[in-house]
Amino acid sequence: MIPEWLRMPTLEEWQNKALNPDFLDSRNVGLIDAVNAGWYQNDSDELFRGFPIRAEDIVVDVGCGAGGATLFCARRGAHVIYCDVNEQNIERISRQVGETPARASQGVVTDCMPLPLASNYATRVVSMEMLEHVDDPAAVLRELARIGRPGALYLISVPDAVTERMQIPFAPPEYFQKPNHIHIFERDELAELVSDAGLEVVERSSYGFFWNLWLCMYWVCKKAVEGTPEAVSHDAAQPPYFPLLDDWTALWGRLISLPEAASMCRALDAALPRSQIIIARKPLE
Template structure:
């Protein structure tokens, strides 16, 4: 757009003097969609600094050994490292493991152990971890039962598990709009219903403690992202910018929290299970 404006400015000047511009109110500051998403996640129960819970019902302390399988960019495990826990990370992508290792280098984590692995099997001893995290991974793997069996194997008796997968309401919303590769290997190769998710976790031998959902904001953002056809690393588009501004205004409204809760219950980006190993 800036390039287009420069070209127009370099054209033939008008025959008549241009009128004085009418003063307008300053445009509102642009909302960072990712920071807004972080704020939305915190309202949903993530990253509670006061209680030390990575997610509601999942406290992490310096006495824990926490394993994050599919660590991605390290956002979840960084919170846990800041609690002083012993950290183990695993991901199939070496670049992500190295980036996360560097991200954790200055944290008070007691130790940091890194593995590049497809988790079949995990190169970790039986009954190692007191906390196991795996978010938005199961929808990618070929054999969820085998994957979950490995997570259960490496947890100590009494270990807590934080597991999440995309919610079917959001996945169904995007089916005919998302880029085809979004629902192809190595991306989302299955849509997991609430009942299937609970059954997967229970069949693996874990006791389901809670099952919740959140993320209407991200569901709508992703829907608009496909329409905007921009790069994810630089997702700057009027559709996305307007949506972020709208959601921020909703959250800031007197009943913003109530509206968010109602919409999260209808179309959620993710479903989260907290479980315990007997």
């Protein structure tokens, strides 16, 4: 018999629980955690610290997924081009972008090989949590380098190798098979791939301790309840959540509300991050 503290609630049960004003939603806490780490800086219009977005920018978001980066840039009035293999993602984001002040927009369904965009076109290129899914990351990076103008900035993130390897003993094997994560990038390896594509690495960082532990707990809870958890994890961030994950979220959300926790968060994001991040630049010709 599954104990109550492990039983997955129905969506209606979870929504009723979330009506409590003291309840902390994983998505909201995750966003606050990301902002604290440098993402989505509304005051300075930086998608990530050191990666500013201006209305005059042409931003290409490759592997746009749910579209968070695209929409941040669109709300700054930029020209946004968002690319994904999933046509439904493109259709949904197109509707959302239409409600922003983006000066121009285009959705592209593509596997990036090649990208159907002109060379020397973009001033900002974004690739978040995408390269681990593709057959030839070096070739995709060359395509990303090709479409950027001289001086263009690049924001590239992939799952961190330390935490990917940590999950191997308890995540389902399919999580590390197509169409999921088929590459694990060591930090220096990713930087070398970016340099080999013809880009200059400007800054390297990492973040996501909260989501790293959240996903680890998710795999364990799923296995405890169902025996074999499903392999695709990106839907796991949608409610309802296991009670234990709500407990972890509440603990972390209250902890990071303390100013004194900031240095601890930075240390944990460096030691056990969910993602590694590179800001790079295309050299001036």
